[in-house]
Amino acid sequence: MCELLAMSANTPTDLCFSFTGLTRRGGETGPHKDGWGVAFYEGKGVRAFHEPGASANSRIAEMVQTHPIKSEVAICHIRQANVGSVCLANTHPFIRELWGRYWTFAHNGQLAGFTASPGFYEPVGDTDSEALFCDILNHLRSECDRHAPPELVAETLVRLSSGYARQGVFNLLLSNGDWLFTYCTNRMASITRRAPFRPARLKDADVTVDFEAETTPNDIVSVIVTEPLTSDEHWDIYQPGEWRMWQQGVVILKGVTGSSGGSHHDTPAQYTR
Secondary structure (H helix, E strand, O other), X not given: OOEEEEEEEEEXXXXXXXXXXXXXXXXXXXXXXXXXXXXXXXXXXXXXXXXXXXXXXXHHHHHHHHOOOEEEEEEEEEOOOOOOOOOHHHOOOEEEEEOOEEEEEXXXXXXOOXXXXXXXXXXXXXXXXXXXXXXXXXXXXHHOOOOOOHHHHHHHHHHHHHHHHOOOEEEEEEEOOOOEEEEOOOOOEEEEEEOOOOEEEEOOOOOEEEHHHHOXXXXXXXXXXXXXXXXXXXXXXXXXXXXXXXXXXXXXXXXXXXXXXXXXXXXXXXXXX
């Protein structure tokens, strides 16, 4: 399986620390050597890097680790190929334009035999993941519109995600640069860092960071991963079927889908944009 990493923050923040831990799992401490990618939102633009090899020994990944690209939303992926050849076209995250925004998608899992319904969006590569992304966007394009509030978009995404999850393993990261939607069928964890900040140490590299020295008291930074990246922090583990929509570092919508595919959800008392 692959591994995922995403960030949602209320201020432009670099991902160097977490990305360093993830890249070690791409061929050094883990088997995910069949490609890697990362996308950083900068306003409505996206700065993206992809490579069809192991991230652990990539000079491009090393540059991303040491160059503090600041973003409020970022999505990363390291690949262990199951469906589709090892090539650049099959590396996540995948990016498409919808309603004047770039949408970014990364997936961990496998849906054997999945075929997307015909529509405006078509996959470039031959992975089930990209086919899923195109299927999601085609549904959104036909069922919602550019003015749909996040609650309505989330309702559509939850319905689609629970349907995909009945066909196999479907752990999802999806963002339009404004919010970040996450869905878990079997493995996902998150951590929200805010004042008072404390040091943290990576599991996969001899790296420690003092977040207090790198932040302000008003910063909120949440990291969502397949497996916790640090050894000295408490991570919040998702339940199977749990979904959360993040914005500015906090959860704005959340819920859990049942075994029948139905869903209940909670909306915070204050919804802010």
